[in-house]
Amino acid sequence: MARVAVCLADGFEDVEAVTPIDLLRRAGVEVVVAGVTGKEVTGSRGVRIVTDALLADLSPEDFDGMVLPGGMPGSSNLAASDAVRAWLSHCMKAGKTIGAICAAPAVVLGKAGLLEGRRFTCYPGMEKEVEGGTWEPSPVVRDGNLITSRGVGTAGLFGLELVRAFAGEEAYQKVGKATLIL
Amino acid sequence: MARVAVCLADGFEDVEAVTPIDLLRRAGVEVVVAGVTGKEVTGSRGVRIVTDALLADLSPEDFDGMVLPGGMPGSSNLAASDAVRAWLSHCMKAGKTIGAICAAPAVVLGKAGLLEGRRFTCYPGMEKEVEGGTWEPSPVVRDGNLITSRGVGTAGLFGLELVRAFAGEEAYQKVGKATLIL
Numbered sequence: 001m002a003r004v005a006v007c008l009a010d011g012f013e014d015v016e017a018v019t020p021i022d023l024l025r026r027a028g029v030e031v032v033v034a035g036v037t038g039k040e041v042t043g044s045r046g047v048r049i050v051t052d053a054l055l056a057d058l059s060p061e062d063f064d065g066m067v068l069p070g071g072m073p074g075s076s077n078l079a080a081s082d083a084v085r086a087w088l089s090h091c092m093k094a095g096k097t098i099g100a101i102c103a104a105p106a107v108v109l110g111k112a113g114l115l116e117g118r119r120f121t122c123y124p125g126m127e128k129e130v131e132g133g134t135w136e137p138s139p140v141v142r143d144g145n146l147i148t149s150r151g152v153g154t155a156g157l158f159g160l161e162l163v164r165a166f167a168g169e170e171a172y173q174k175v176g177k178a179t180l181i182l
Numbered sequence: 183m184a185r186v187a188v189c190l191a192d193g194f195e196d197v198e199a200v201t202p203i204d205l206l207r208r209a210g211v212e213v214v215v216a217g218v219t220g221k222e223v224t225g226s227r228g229v230r231i232v233t234d235a236l237l238a239d240l241s242p243e244d245f246d247g248m249v250l251p252g253g254m255p256g257s258s259n260l261a262a263s264d265a266v267r268a269w270l271s272h273c274m275k276a277g278k279t280i281g282a283i284c285a286a287p288a289v290v291l292g293k294a295g296l297l298e299g300r301r302f303t304c305y306p307g308m309e310k311e312v313e314g315g316t317w318e319p320s321p322v323v324r325d326g327n328l329i330t331s332r333g334v335g336t337a338g339l340f341g342l343e344l345v346r347a348f349a350g351e352e353a354y355q356k357v358g359k360a361t362l363i364l
Contacts, residue, residue: 015338015361018200022227022334033229040232045204047215048232050222124362152204153338153362156197179197180306180335 002064002166009036013071014043023159027167044071056083060090070102101149119143156181184246184348191218195253196225205341209349226253238265242272252284283331301325338363
């Protein structure tokens with residue numbers, strides 16, 4: 001079964017973080033909640049989460065992909081992290097799945113040049129900050145190893161698309177129906 | 183501004199807990215994340231949250247309402263709590279808003295007899311465990327001071343209905359649009 005790191009920096013968007021963790025675990029995917037700014041992190045709406053490990057203590061080679069919630073300043077804190085940059089570089093080279101939602105596609109992936117020539121979506125308006133990518137107004141856009149999404153209201157579909165990528169179509173349908181998202 | 187306790191017992195459904203906390207705080211409502219089984223609680227999908235206070239240390243008289251996430255055994259743990267029972271009793275007598283989603287309407291409110299003669303919804307199938315209430319298949323049902331909802335996929339609309347109850351229609355529209363739920 002796949003193994004995925006969900007990367008939480010202080011200021012992460014609470015719903016956008018917890019939804020993929022929840023749905024991936026329902027699908028049997030091994031999720032490691034990885035702290036970027038510390039072992040305990042605080043969301044943009046004040047939810048305090050105790051993470052499973054520090055991202056800097058984990059090796060991307062041991063994982064099948066990574067997920068970046070949005071929220072501010074969470075996305076900026078992700079973009080400023082050496083560990084996140086190293087993980088992104090590894091995942092891009094290895095073709096491993098990278099999920100990003102809301103502010104994260106623009107602030108983290110876009111600023112690192114990873115959306116060049118790629119289709120993506122993000123929180124409405126933030127696409128203006130991205131050069132070289134093709135923005136689409138869909139709830140979720142999957143282009144090869146990149147899965148991007150728009151915001152809190154699309155977090156369920158984002159999480160399900162990650163389920164599809166890491167656990168397959170049957171798990172997508174099963175988890176989608178059990179959670180009433182589909 | 184209104185003051186609301188979101189009650190978390192071990193085994194709470196992670197998305198159903200975090201979504202109302204997030205949306206209510208976006209609307210400016212004061213949310214106290216209240217631990218029922220301890221100060222640190224673990225969701226049904228393993229998310230570990232550090233709560234703001236223990237519910238047993240808070241007085242319902244100081245609050246305008248309470249929210250009960252679903253999930254198992256979270257809902258059973260809520261139903262077994264003396265503090266939750268005391269809060270429910272106070273809120274019913276005072277006509278204060280009670281929100282419950284997924285398993286919580288049946289397992290907490292239904293078993294306490296609070297759905298007698300009331301309209302409600304819950305996770306599909308669990309309505310069979312409720313006697314004396316009228317089940318509706320809507321994403322969210324509001325009957326007087328009771329707001330009930332179905333599950334993870336309706337947590338956004340549940341959170342927004344709580345925003346409407348505690349902060350008004352303008353906040354409902356504003357938060358709904360900013361989060362892309364509406």
